[in-house]
Amino acid sequence: MRDQADTKDLSVGAWTKRCYFAGRALMDERLRPFDLGSTQWYVLWYLVNNGPSVQRDLGRALELERATLSGIIATLVRKGLIVQKSDGGDQRQRLLTLTAAGEALWRRIPDLSFIHDAAFGGIDEADLATTIRVLKSATERLQTLLRKD
Amino acid sequence: MRDQADTKDLSVGAWTKRCYFAGRALMDERLRPFDLGSTQWYVLWYLVNNGPSVQRDLGRALELERATLSGIIATLVRKGLIVQKSDGGDQRQRLLTLTAAGEALWRRIPDLSFIHDAAFGGIDEADLATTIRVLKSATERLQTLLRKD
DNA sequence: TTCATTTCGTTCGCTACCATACGATAGTTG
DNA sequence: CAACTATCGTATGGTAGCGAACGAAATGAA
Numbered sequence: 146m147r148d149q150a151d152t153k154d155l156s157v158g159a160w161t162k163r164c165y166f167a168g169r170a171l172m173d174e175r176l177r178p179f180d181l182g183s184t185q186w187y188v189l190w191y192l193v194n195n196g197p198s199v200q201r202d203l204g205r206a207l208e209l210e211r212a213t214l215s216g217i218i219a220t221l222v223r224k225g226l227i228v229q230k231s232d233g234g235d236q237r238q239r240l241l242t243l244t245a246a247g248e249a250l251w252r253r254i255p256d257l258s259f260i261h262d263a264a265f266g267g268i269d270e271a272d273l274a275t276t277i278r279v280l281k282s283a284t285e286r287l288q289t290l291l292r293k294d
Numbered sequence: 295m296r297d298q299a300d301t302k303d304l305s306v307g308a309w310t311k312r313c314y315f316a317g318r319a320l321m322d323e324r325l326r327p328f329d330l331g332s333t334q335w336y337v338l339w340y341l342v343n344n345g346p347s348v349q350r351d352l353g354r355a356l357e358l359e360r361a362t363l364s365g366i367i368a369t370l371v372r373k374g375l376i377v378q379k380s381d382g383g384d385q386r387q388r389l390l391t392l393t394a395a396g397e398a399l400w401r402r403i404p405d406l407s408f409i410h411d412a413a414f415g416g417i418d419e420a421d422l423a424t425t426i427r428v429l430k431s432a433t434e435r436l437q438t439l440l441r442k443d
Numbered sequence: 444t445t446c447a448t449t450t451c452g453t454t455c456g457c458t459a460c461c462a463t464a465c466g467a468t469a470g471t472t473g
Numbered sequence: 474c475a476a477c478t479a480t481c482g483t484a485t486g487g488t489a490g491c492g493a494a495c496g497a498a499a500t501g502a503a
Contacts, residue, residue: 157414157422160429161314163357166490167436168307173458173491182458201481208312213460215483220458237468237481263439264432265306272428273306279425280309283413287316290412315460322461331488350451362490364453369488386451386498449500460489469480 161280164264171260179254180224184209184217189251192227192243199238226250310429313413320409328403329373333358333366338392338400341376346391375399 172183181189187207192198195206204214218241221227226247229239243251265273321332330338336356341347344355353363367390370376375396378388392400414422 157426157429158314158317158410160426160433161310161317163433164307164310164429164436165314167433168310170491171436171439177492184459199481209459210461211482212462212484216459219483235469235481239482260436261307264436265428267435268428268431272424275421275424276428277306277309279414279417279421280306280313282417284309284312284316287313287320287409287413290320290409319461326462333489348451358489359491360452361454361492365489368453384451384499388452445503447500447502449498451498452496454495455493457492458490461487463485463487465482465484467481467483469478471476471478473474473476 157279157283168260168264171263172257175255175257175260179250181250181254185221186254186257188214188217188221189226189243189247192241192247193251197240197242199240201238203241221247306428306432317409317413321406324404324406324409328399330399330403334370335403335406337363337366337370338375338396341390341392341396342400346389348387348389350387352390370396 169183172186176183176186184207188203191203191206195202200211200214200218203209204211207214209217218227218229222229225244227241228244229241231238232240318332321335325332325335333356337352340352340355344351349360349363349367352358353360356363358366367376367378371378374393376390376392378390380387381389
């Protein structure tokens with residue numbers, strides 16, 4: 146909403162979009178040499194920090210739909226970075242595990258926490274707290290609206 | 295990043311994502327009976343408020359890449375809601391105009407401004423201002439990083 | 444005028460995301 | 474036990490979004 150559209154009345158919604166996509170784009174930029182997308186990176190990140198996991202937990206943690214996650218996992222499997230094997234337990238679910246190639250790739254990937262620092266690091270603590278509070282309540286209101294309407 | 299991932303240290307980035315997707319999902323929910331996506335709605339909204347426009351202006355206003363907008367416009371043309379015709383001026387650009395069907399559809403669509411109101415309406419003005427300021431500076435820092443790195 | 448550069452839109456190939464429907468397995472209740 | 478229900482993952486088909494490459498048209502410089 147730039148140009149002839151009024152820049153002045155950009156809503157918070159517009160800024161959330163900008164902020165989200167800017168962050169994603171920055172991650173994608175950094176990950177491109179490794180042929181990895183930002184969401185793929187999050188999956189690896191989760192497996193590195195939580196060990197072998199089932200798709201259900203991964204989906205809940207990253208807040209992705211089952212169908213979405215299925216596609217992403219298929220991509221990672223195709224790349225040989227993770228494997229799905231069913232352990233002895235629930236036969237519906239498959240355990241996701243990093244392959245040696247996946248672990249090797251992870252070691253080569255730079256730390257992406259600088260993205261968060263770059264975006265919010267130099268901002269006053271009180272401002273940050275306010276922002277989180279506002280976004281949190283906004284999100285919760287929207288999600289309430291979504292659920293029971 | 296819920297569940298066994300620590301909920302407590304959810305970053306602003308995580309809330310931005312949630313907030314953005316919650317808003318989009320809510321719009322999509324409302325627009326589904328009309329077989330319209332939220333971004334498609336924004337295109338119609340722009341044309342209603344700005345009259346026949348060229349793709350360039352639309353893209354800048356909605357902050358969409360040319361390639362992205364091309365696809366969206368193709369969809370809307372296929373649905374018969376808008377048409378592309380080249381006026382006498384610059385032969386590279388096409389003028390986008392609502393069809394009668396497009397205008398008729400627009401009249402049937404409910405006002406979606408309530409989404410913004412529901413999300414941010416009841417929040418203290420000072421908080422809102424702070425939030426916008428923080429998100430704005432965060433975005434600008436990220437985009438600066440993206441451009442020259 | 445000619446040539447180089449820029450701009451506008453399209454096309455292609457890809458990831459991400461969701462809704463829907465489906466099959467298979469688990470759990471529950473009669 | 475059988476039948477119902479819930480859950481997990483997959484497959485399909487659609488929109489959204491971007492990068493890269495392209496042709497066409499406009500613009501600027503030699």
